[in-house]
Amino acid sequence: MFIYGLLIFPFGYLMQAYKEACFEVPIQGEYRDRSVERIYKSDPRYNEALENIQNSHIKEQMQPFLKKCGVRKDLIFLEAPSLSLCTAIGTNMFQKGDATILVSKGFHQTDEEACTWTLKHEISHIKHNDKLTIFAVPAVCQLSAAIFGIRSLSYGYS
16 A cells, blocks of 8 residues: 555646646637537637737737747736736646736736736746646656665565
8 A cells, every 4th residue: 555655646746747738728608598618729719718818918018028038929918816926827848738827916007017027937937847847856756766665665575
C-alpha cells in the first residue's frame, strides 16, 4: 500500500500540469430556446463569444509588450472577480489551450500603472511556462524518489 501511494501521488501533479497546458476559457453560449451551454474551443462560435467577453482595451495597451517579449498572440485578458489582483493561466509552449490573464474587476481603471506592472509580471509567468513547471517539477522529483525508494527497499529485504 505504501508503494501504491508513492507512485500515484506524482500523477496528481502531472494531471494538474496537463490541465494548465490544456486550459480553455469557460464560455457559455445561449441558444434560441434560452438554454445555456458551454462553448468549447472546437465550436465555431468560440472565437466570436470570446471577443464579446474579452477586455480588448487592456490587450491593445499590452500588445507592444507582448510582441517584444515573444508571447503568443492569442493571449486572453479577462476581467473577473478573483481573490488576487491578477492571475495567469496556461502556457506559452502549448497552443492547444488558452493562455489567459484574469484581472480583478476595476483594477485597471483604479490604478492603470500598477495594473500594467502586474500584467507584465503575469505575462512573464505565461512566457516562461511557470504554471506547467510548478506542477511538472514536483511530479518528476516525487516519481524519481519513489523509484529510488522502491529500489532501496528491495535491497534491504533480499
